[in-house]
Amino acid sequence: MTKVLMRGNEAIGAAAIEAGCKYFFGYPITPQSELPEYMARELPKIGGIFLQAESEIAAINMVYGASGAGARVMTSSSSPGISLKQEGISYIAGAELPCLIVNIMRGGPGLGSIQPSQTDYFQATRGGGNGDYRVVVLAPSNIQELVDLVIEGFDIADQYRNPVMILGDGMIGQMMEPVEFKKPKPRDLPKKDWATTGTKGKRKPNIINSLYLEAEELEEHNKKLQAKYQAIKENEVKVESYNIENADVVIAAYGTTARIAKTAISQLEKEGYKVGLIRPITLWPYPYDEFEKINDKCKGILTVEMNTGQMVDDVKIAVKGKYPVHFYGRTGGMVPTPGEIVEKVKEIYGGEI
């Protein structure tokens, strides 16, 4: 298959259609609006539905209804819009429905900025709606990976009946790279016999619900959800790592900052430094085990993010106090440069921090 040059936001739309998604409900917000615009253009051509909702809240609830009715469905937004969607995401997770949610992050808190950021890490990986639920969070660092993860994301959602989030940022959404569309590894996807399709007089009514008024019943439901999350943790962790067996310093970064870290690492290698990289591709489930492979003589871990240090908690959990964990981050839409990361690594090398 030939490669096509695509902007990130549009590549998400193309990948979703490739994955069989025919329904998109959303609301415009910068810097992701090219995605709903793409869907508004392309979905009618294939007999699908694009609907611009009156709000992000309505959009996610349309997704909730459409998913309950058995469709492959998605929505997209950017940080403040994702905050509004949290109510619906909690309901979708509680009712165990599959869907794809795209968050092309911008700066916060509040209205923040329209520049790229990674400030929604906590919200994405810890939940932002109420209740003990988890969303599978996929963090691509280039457009090809973005396409691959969107396509696989729909399958993961269907397999586990759980929302899947693509967590990108304004940089990933706006940059252009060549991509090709590949089928994901086939999965054994369950039949959607739970969907509300009308009984046709052939079965008992299906009920899509997350209300359990009896304490025992809700506890059972939560135990069932936790068992599912455990299975996801065991089967779905994705991580890229580089040279962590020999590195004196290991950088932990995801998405856009991981790309920049790679440039920093090649600069450092030219100067004779041994620097590794752990790039979580799934932010939940988090690749804690990968950090076990770091060599014992490592001087420290440098977490790099476009926020004030949200992933640091997970890195600390992963290294179990074995190595010092340092942080370098920029916020407000500032993107760290390779030079800034190089300098920080050298400080760790020199024992300055």
Added chain:
Amino acid sequence: MTVVFKKTKGLTDVQTHYCPGCTHGIVHRLVAEALEELGVLDETIGVAPVGCSVLAYNYFNCDMHEAAHGRAPAVATGIKRVRPENFVFTYQGDGDLASIGTAEIVHAAHRGEKISTIFINNAIYGMTGGQMAPTTLVGQKATTAPYGRDEKHCGKPIRIAEMLATIDGAKFVERVTVTSPAHVRKAKKAIKECFQVQLEGKGFGIVEVLSTCPTNWGLTPIEALKWLEDNMIPYYPLGNFKRPEEVE
């Protein structure tokens, strides 16, 4: 032996949790009978709200989808867009539809979503224990309006049927009540006509049903019916506000 009456297939055998004298039970039956009589029960997907009728999904004998507070019209939109061949209705109370979910109902109507809404207006929040609703009458006491609703403080009660009737996409809008057998018959007719509008693909339809809340009004069931007739109907006039010309 001739069967003169039997229970509708549209309801399950589950006993409802509604308080004595509450008219949710009557309205449930009317909706269920309409679904059965129109022959759409097996094709129906209902959307249950938050509030007193939160457990409606246990009572209607069709596929049901529970929604977050006020979001039933958005959920129904998602369902109907995926399954245009199915019959989709929402069942919502006044806190749900007239307060937290006004955006969702206005825009579903505005888009002309081919869904039907049954809107129960009892002028109070029932499930949460008698707090003020947007529909609470001026002077009416509620736990969060202990001195009676003061219009200078929080405005007059909102008239949903009249408001939605101004929206082009709303093709059927009627307000009914169920305080007497005659009213029950009129309500049933309105519900069937409203459903027919969806079945004919004409657009959005809503039936507002003035309902009682003896528990939170602090009245007996009989007193509650009379209070509704004496106080609610003058402010919320019964009648049809809109129907497609074709069905007139």
